[in-house]
Amino acid sequence: MAVPILKQGPVLIASIQTALTDTDVLQLREDVMGQVTRHRSRGIIVDVTALDVMDSFVSRSLRGIAHMTRLRGAETVIVGIQPEVAFAMVQLGMQFEDVQTALDLEEGLALLRTQLKEPLDGGG
Amino acid sequence: MEAESRIAIESDADVVTARQRARELAAELDLSSTDQTLLATAISEVARNITTYAKRGEVRLRVVRDGDGRPGIEVVAADHGPGIADVERALQDGYTTGGGLGLGLPGARRLVDEFDIQSAPSAGTTVTLVMWSRTAARGVRA
Numbered sequence: 340m341a342v343p344i345l346k347q348g349p350v351l352i353a354s355i356q357t358a359l360t361d362t363d364v365l366q367l368r369e370d371v372m373g374q375v376t377r378h379r380s381r382g383i384i385v386d387v388t389a390l391d392v393m394d395s396f397v398s399r400s401l402r403g404i405a406h407m408t409r410l411r412g413a414e415t416v417i418v419g420i421q422p423e424v425a426f427a428m429v430q431l432g433m434q435f436e437d438v439q440t441a442l443d444l445e446e447g448l449a450l451l452r453t454q455l456k457e458p459l460d461g462g463g
Numbered sequence: 464m465e466a467e468s469r470i471a472i473e474s475d476a477d478v479v480t481a482r483q484r485a486r487e488l489a490a491e492l493d494l495s496s497t498d499q500t501l502l503a504t505a506i507s508e509v510a511r512n513i514t515t516y517a518k519r520g521e522v523r524l525r526v527v528r529d530g531d532g533r534p535g536i537e538v539v540a541a542d543h544g545p546g547i548a549d550v551e552r553a554l555q556d557g558y559t560t561g562g563g564l565g566l567g568l569p570g571a572r573r574l575v576d577e578f579d580i581q582s583a584p585s586a587g588t589t590v591t592l593v594m595w596s597r598t599a600a601r602g603v604r605a
Binding site: 358359360361362391392393394395396399421422423424426427430431432433 | 474476479482483486496497499500503504507508511556563564566570571
C-alpha cells in the first residue's frame with residue numbers, strides 16, 4: 340500500500356498509514372527520492388506513528404532515506420516512533436543516532452523550520 | 464492442548480500477517496503492549512530470514528504453559544532452506560550473508576524470553592521463540 344506524500348512548501352510529509360511490507364518500504368524510498376528531486380524539497384518528515392513494529396529492515400530503510408536525501412541537500416526527520424517501538428529498536432540493536440527524530444509532526448516541523456531558517460507554510 | 468495457528472511464509476506480506484496474528488494472540492493473553500511489540504518485532508526478523516534465505520517456510524503459533532500454569536506464546540519459524548553452516552556466528556551481531564545488518568537472529572534473541580535455533584546445512588532451520596505473560600506470573604507470586 341502506497342504511503343501518501345504531501346508537499347507543504349519546501350517540506351515533504353510522508354504519513355505512513357498502516358503496517359508496511361518490505362516492498363512498500365522500498366517503494367516509499369523511491370517515491371521520496373523522486374519527489375525531493377521534482378519539488379526541490381529542503382526537508383522531509385516521515386511520520387511513523389501508525390507503525391507498531393519497526394524491525395531491522397524498516398529501520399535500515401528509513402535510515403537509508405535520511406542518508407540519501409541528505410546527499411541531495413534535504414534533511415529528513417522521522418517523527419512519531421511509539422514508546423514500545425523505541426524500546427524494541429534498542430533491544431534489537433538498531434543504530435539510529437545519525438538520524439534526526441522528533442516526538443510528533445508538530446515538533447518535526449519546528450525542527451526543520453529552525454534548520455531551514457525559513458517559514459514552511461508559504462510557497463505552496 | 465490449545466490450538467496451533469499456522470501461517471505459510473512465502474512473501475513479505477506473510478511476514479506482516481505472522482506478526483499481526485501473534486500480536487492478536489499476545490493481546491488475548493494480556494501480554495503488555497511492550498511485550499506484544501517485542502514479540503512482533505522478533506517474529507518479523509525470523510520470518511524475514513525465511514523469505515530471504517529459504518524462500519518459503521512457515522510460522523506456527525501456540526499458547527504454552529509453564530509449571531505454574533503461566534501462559535506464554537511459542538513461535539516456531541521453520542523452513543527447509545539451505546540451513547546455517549555456522550549457527551554460533553549467525554548469532555553474533557553484524558554477521559550476515561544476506562546483505563542485511565546482521566541483527567536478525569541476535570536481535571530476535573534479545574527481544575524474547577526464550578530462544579532456540581536448530582539448523583544444519585541443507586537441512587533447513589527451525590527457530591523457536593517464547594514470550595511469557597508477566598501479569599500471570601505476578602498473580603502466582605501474590
